[in-house]
Amino acid sequence: MSGVSLRDLRKSYGALDVIHGASLDIKEGEFVVFVGPSGCGKSTMLRMIAGLEEISGGTVSIGGKEMNAVPARDRGVAMVFQNYALYPHMSVRENMGFGLKNMGFAKKDIAERVNNAAEILQLTPYLDRKPKALSGGQRQRVAIGRAIVREPDVFLFDEPLSNLDAALRVQTRTEISQLHARLGATMIYVTHDQTEALTMADRIVVLRDGVIEQVGAPLDLYDRPANLFVAGFIGAPK
Ligand code: ADP
Numbered sequence: 001m002s003g004v005s006l007r008d009l010r011k012s013y014g015a016l017d018v019i020h021g022a023s024l025d026i027k028e029g030e031f032v033v034f035v036g037p038s039g040c041g042k043s044t045m046l047r048m049i050a051g052l053e054e055i056s057g058g059t060v061s062i063g064g065k066e067m068n069a070v071p072a073r074d075r076g077v078a079m080v081f082q083n084y085a086l087y088p089h090m091s092v093r094e095n096m097g098f099g100l101k102n103m104g105f106a107k108k109d110i111a112e113r114v115n116n117a118a119e120i121l122q123l124t125p126y127l128d129r130k131p132k133a134l135s136g137g138q139r140q141r142v143a144i145g146r147a148i149v150r151e152p153d154v155f156l157f158d159e160p161l162s163n164l165d166a167a168l169r170v171q172t173r174t175e176i177s178q179l180h181a182r183l184g185a186t187m188i189y190v191t192h193d194q195t196e197a198l199t200m201a202d203r204i205v206v207l208r209d210g211v212i213e214q215v216g217a218p219l220d221l222y223d224r225p226a227n228l229f230v231a232g233f234i235g236a237p238k
């Protein structure tokens with residue numbers, strides 16, 4: 001297991017500065033939610049932690065080791081995306097094992113990890129189905145399965161529920177919280193949904209225009225927002 005530390009993390013796209021020196025220590029096993037309006041830099045932060053985006057300044061450390069020069073596949077992180085496109089011609093089993101196959105894992109190890117992840121996600125009866133024969137919630141669970149089979153120390157979720165309808169969002173968010181309790185892995189979860197942030201997080205990080213406005217436990221932010229922006233986003237209704 002690994003914590004994640006960000007030190008003065010910066011990102012610019014050309015002349016556009018999108019992350020302005022973010023510092024944060026996420027403890028091993030913590031569930032941290034990044035929340036903020038569209039365009040505030042949530043996905044950019046996750047992609048820099050994952051190693052999918054070049055860092056313009058500062059450092060990302062995972063498990064106490066600086067990761068700036070470490071390629072994505074060696075960081076011990078796995079990311080679940082909002083757009084969780086599965087390969088339509090592959091079965092659930094093949095979709096979940098595909099990444100490991102590319103990484104050169106033996107067939108036997110892939111089968112074991114896929115079976116284990118399917119059991120955790122209650123997907124065992126669906127392993128030989130194609131994605132089109134699954135519900136939206138089941139498809140999203142397959143996408144989460146692709147992350148689980150990599151046995152990462154750190155899970156990164158980028159708005160994983162935004163393509164699901166309201167009822168499924170509630171169910172899937174409960175399942176992700178249960179997954180966290182079961183695996184004990186560090187999880188960083190991005191959303192623009194206040195309810196998700198308040199119900200799922202050990203700590204919430206409120207982002208605005210590439211700046212961390214406030215970090216705290218859900219009740220702290222709810223009761224004692226640092227400013228009007230945080231209050232408007234997460235605080236108690238006035
Ligand atoms: P969020 O996930 O919070 O909606 P993003 O991290 O996707 O925000 O984007 C933050 C800012 O960076 C936005 O202004 C966005 O337009 C800009 N941005 C993101 N990716 C790129 C890119 N590849 N090139 C240029 N600008 C980008």
Ligand code: MG
Pocket residue numbers: 042043044158
């Ligand atoms: Mg985003």
